[in-house]
Amino acid sequence: MTKKVFITGANKGIGKEIARQMGENGWTVLLGARDEGRGLAATEELKEEGVDATYVNIDLQSHETISAAVNTIKSQHADLTMLINNAGIPGDMRKPGSEFTVDELREVVETNVFGTFDLTQQLLPTLEANSGRILNITIPIGMSDFFNPFAYKTSKAALNAMTQSFAQNFISAGTPVEIFGIMPGGVTTDLNDNMADDFMKTVPEAGKLITDIIFDGKNHNSEIINFNGNVADYNGGLF
Numbered sequence: 001m002t003k004k005v006f007i008t009g010a011n012k013g014i015g016k017e018i019a020r021q022m023g024e025n026g027w028t029v030l031l032g033a034r035d036e037g038r039g040l041a042a043t044e045e046l047k048e049e050g051v052d053a054t055y056v057n058i059d060l061q062s063h064e065t066i067s068a069a070v071n072t073i074k075s076q077h078a079d080l081t082m083l084i085n086n087a088g089i090p091g092d093m094r095k096p097g098s099e100f101t102v103d104e105l106r107e108v109v110e111t112n113v114f115g116t117f118d119l120t121q122q123l124l125p126t127l128e129a130n131s132g133r134i135l136n137i138t139i140p141i142g143m144s145d146f147f148n149p150f151a152y153k154t155s156k157a158a159l160n161a162m163t164q165s166f167a168q169n170f171i172s173a174g175t176p177v178e179i180f181g182i183m184p185g186g187v188t189t190d191l192n193d194n195m196a197d198d199f200m201k202t203v204p205e206a207g208k209l210i211t212d213i214i215f216d217g218k219n220h221n222s223e224i225i226n227f228n229g230n231v232a233d234y235n236g237g238l239f
Contacts, residue, residue, distance in 0.1 A: 004080050006073060008032040008058060008119065009087025011042040014137065014187060017207030018084060023051030025215065030077060032069065032087065034059035060087055060115025061107075070122040081130045082214075083123055085159075086137045088112045091151030105151050112155035117162060127177050134179040135214065136163050138224065140232070160224050160232070167222030180220035182210050185227035201227075 005022055009015040011033035019029045023046060031046070031053050033039030039055045046053040054077075058069040073080055091100070091108040120134060127134065140147075141157040163181045170177050187206040201209070209227055213220070224232035 003082075004028040004030065004077055005082040005084060006030040006032060006056065006077075006080055006123070007084040007086055008060065008116075011035060011038040013203055014184065014206050014210070015084075015086040016042050016046070017203045018086065018210055019053065020046060020049065020051060021207045021211040022214070023049075023053060025211070028052045028054075028077075030054050030056050030073065030080070032056050032058045034062075034065070034087075058087075058119070060111045060119065063118060066115065066118050066122065070119070070126075073123065074126055078126060079130060080123070080126050081132045082135070083120065083127060083132070084135045084137065085116045085120065087116075088137070088152075088155070090149055093149035093152060095150065097150035097154075100150060105154065108151040109155045109158065112152075113158045113162070116159060120166070124177065128175055131176040132178075133214075134166075134177065135210075136160075136179070136181040137210070138163070138181040138183050140183055140226065163224065164222050170221065178219055178221040180222065181224040181232075182213055183224065183226050183232070184209055 003026060005027050007015050007019050007029065010019045010031040019031055023029050029046065029051055031039060031043050033042065034057070036057055039057065043053045043055040056069050056072055057065060059065045089108055089111050091104060116136070136159055138159055139153065139156045141153050141160060160181060163179055166179045170179065184206040185201060187201045187203060213225060226232060
């Protein structure tokens, strides 16, 4: 069976590392990125490492590029078996919610929620035909003095709800698609200005955590899985 995955935001950070590790495990990788130069450079880097990689242009704030990417996949990669919604933007992670403008919040939600929804919805027929899987890379949304990025958390709360709502629809309709989320925890990337501490993971560590779950042979439909293996409840807490 063909193993082919489309990963958004895969030109750097966690996305590229997931692509690398899945490629090392025999997957064909479609590398999604909005910056063509960076996307092509990342694709060539992975190819040099022996990964079967192809660049696909996509900007989650542009319905036109999402549709173009989906059309490319349908025509050239109709055997796609997995979508990983990794791309996302954080907004100002230090600004209190009361200081955000509507436009600032809208920009984050446009990418992390609406763009992700648009891509997922358009690729569903392909994934359904191949009994595929959808993975959303996400974060905890519970209250925390340490981690409280307003726009990022707001958008990911919607993404978590969307993940579980889709899963319930799939279960009720008998749709042969699995959808789940993984919260890799703190990872040193440019999203957080490369914050480093004992509690932070490196990008390779985060990639392994994620791919270990992908390859564990279990059905995780509806689950939002924390980095420690616990599954989030419907209110965003952990049990």
